Amino acid sequence: MIEFRSKAYYKVSAALAFGSFLVFCNLYLFQPMLPVLADHFAVSATHINWLLAAGTLTLALMLLPWAFASERIGRRKVLLISLFLLPAIGLTSLLTDSLLLLIISRALMGMALAGFTAVAVAYMAEEFSAKAFSHGIGAYISANSLGGISGRLFGGMLTDYFDWQTAVACMALLSLIGAVVVAWVLPQPNQQNTVQSSPLSQYHHIIIEHLKNKKIYFAMLIGGVNFAIFINLYTVTGFRLVSEPYAMPVSIAAMIFLCYLSGTVSSRLVGIWCQRFSPITGMLAGAIMGLLGMLVASNDSLVVIFIGLNLLSFGAFFTHSLAYGWVSQQAKKSKATATALYLVHYYVCGSLGGFYLIYCWQHGGWTQVMIGAGLLYAVVFWLCWRLGHYVHDKKEHTLQAAQ
Structure with missing residues (x-):
């Protein structure tokens, strides 16, 4: 086992964190470009959203x-x-100027990204000691966040100063260099962690068992709907800022993604919260803060919008971290499959939520977006209530059975 602060620990942690950084750079590269590409291809915001949704959807499915x-x-x-x-x-995506083929390339990109996303944490869990894993996972999650921010800023700035093809080409070059570095640094796995060949039917039964467990499934839905609101409010805000009366360049509008950093802070506070309060209450509190952030961001002042997005990010990451951790803790077996299922819900809901909120934006502006997102927040509140009610009933049933 790789021990904390050993030479191997730093090598593996750095390699996986860098790989994760590249994965999320590629996943969200196109998000700030959407308004520019909508004009380039002369299509609606709903149609151009496929460039983001195709990647997140296929990532979830793979x-x-x-x-x-x-x-x-x-x-x-x-x-x-x-x-x-x-x-x-x-x-390969640069070989065509067809929107359909570009969407297909983004779908293929999502399928490729899913490989690293699905396996990196399992690799750490098998190779690291318990202490090394608890520290290594923190660096990995931080790299996720920083990769998402950097990819969006990278895409927005290069598209603004050059064009979207330059942004894609530069990201491909960075990804190639990064892949070579990770291949060179990442060691062969421990011989004790042998490759398994469990039958597919076994995984089928495990998946069904997790989905039937309401204590886990409600948390998966909470995480999914929460992400659907969060990521797509940012997409709509991008369209809002490049439109009148703001008419911002894409490179400046992309700066809103720096507000993700408040979410990085809130995710670190989850451990402190769970020592004193219920994770379910925390999921609800995070959703309430996200709703408050959305309402604050409805103001026309850019400073107030920035404050609102920070509140939104703080609350959304708090809810996500608690729901993700809850699924892992409550799964009695096959925890890796349970957390993978959580991410499936997370990214599928994020993909579908984009079409919903962008439709609201196109047909009613920011006011309609707030109404649409408000309905989704109501769903999150209801799911938190159902989860808490179900856990309470299970506890009472267990106590009665013990008596």
């Missing part, structure tokens, strides 16, 4: 297949296959 493949061929092989596919797909 998480479990990649996880299953890693049980057969090994974690490290899947991690490297995933990373080396990124520059290949990125460069």
